[in-house]
Amino acid sequence: MSKIHVTTTINDDEVEFLCDPRESLLDVLRDRLSLTGAKEGCGTGDCGACTVTVDGRLVCACLMLGAEAEGKSIGTVEGIATDEELHPLQQKFIEYAALQCGICTPGILVAAKNLLERNPDPTETEVRYWLAGNLCRCTGYDKIIRAVMDTAAEMREAS
Secondary structure (H helix, E strand, O other): OOEEEEEEEEOEEEEEEEOOOEEEHHHHHHHOOOOOOOOOOOOOOOOOOOEEEEEEEEOOEEEOHHHHOOOEEOOOOHHHOEOEEEHHHHHHHHOOOOOOOOOOHHHHHHHHHHHHOOOHHHHHHHHHHHHHOOOOOOOHHHHHHHHHHHHHHHHHOOO
């Protein structure tokens, strides 16, 4: 089967790659582009470990074909920090110990950042609803929710 040439933007950088037409975006990110932050937890879009943004919308990368990235803007967990500085969400996840094994963390960070970009003052219920597609088996959700809520408050104060 012939490979497909794809030109896309990933974390604000133009990227080109060749992929098999049946290859998932998750496999392209991890195996072809060495962006290993997104994890495969389930392969069926149920756990959220592979969450990325595609043109600003949350997408499970395991459910999207790499070829569908043509002309799209993709955001991954690798694009959250700037240079050597962690994003406030990443800092708060460390501060609140809102991670353990790390499988779910990249997807949760991408989803939480997307929420805060859309709604800088979410209620706890809104945070829980927004992150409902991301499953965590290690930490439970209280530390994660507190980290997101505190990040939102800190970012509002800073602006």
